[in-house]
Amino acid sequence: MTTPTGARELAHPAYEEIRLADVLHALADPMRLRVVCGLAVAGTEVNCSAVELPVSKSTSTHHFRVLRESGVIRQSYRGTAKMNELRRDDLDALFPGLLDTVLAAAHRQKARLGPDAG
Template sequence: MGTVTDSSARGATALPEPAVGEIRLEAVLHALADPVRLRIVASLADSAEEVNCLAFDLPVAKSTLTHHFRVLREAGLIRQCRRGTSRMNRLRTEELAERFPGLLDSVVAGYRTVAAAG
């Protein structure tokens, strides 16, 4: 893992994540291949704010949810920080657009099209 962002000024501790240049396409695609993780990414794409892990209404156990967030973070899709007992999440939209232009927008748009079709 490359970078750890210092969020201590905001009362948060950032968790390790790959630097932009270390984000690998196969890791991103693997992370996005899981329907639960894809749903998390699409939800984060709708939010301009950090979102608590527990705010997601997903049909998985808390330990499984923790695993999904770790896969997303280690792939470079999200930024996570600890704030008290909470883990806050934000999509790395700009960094992913820099590394893989158009990928995230296309994936999220495709997810929304399929979700809307039911």
């Protein structure tokens, strides 16, 4: 995992360190999948509060950390805001079609079971 050089930088796995099992584990959780879907819809960097989760702030922080440490998202500070974006280019290069397939399946599930179905 790349080591942060400053106090306000976060560690992310390098491209060659991203593992399918870690990505699948991160995507398997309904709250983390909700984050990924929200980031995909946004299509750009958004702060953590832009993706509403029905969990406590500490639990939300945990989910974002798992996504970052698995290589699914990149986080960076902009002032006091922690910004988040999908590592779509990396994931598409490493696992072609995976992210699009997961997002499409999540969309179909939401349509079938309703927005609160995990």
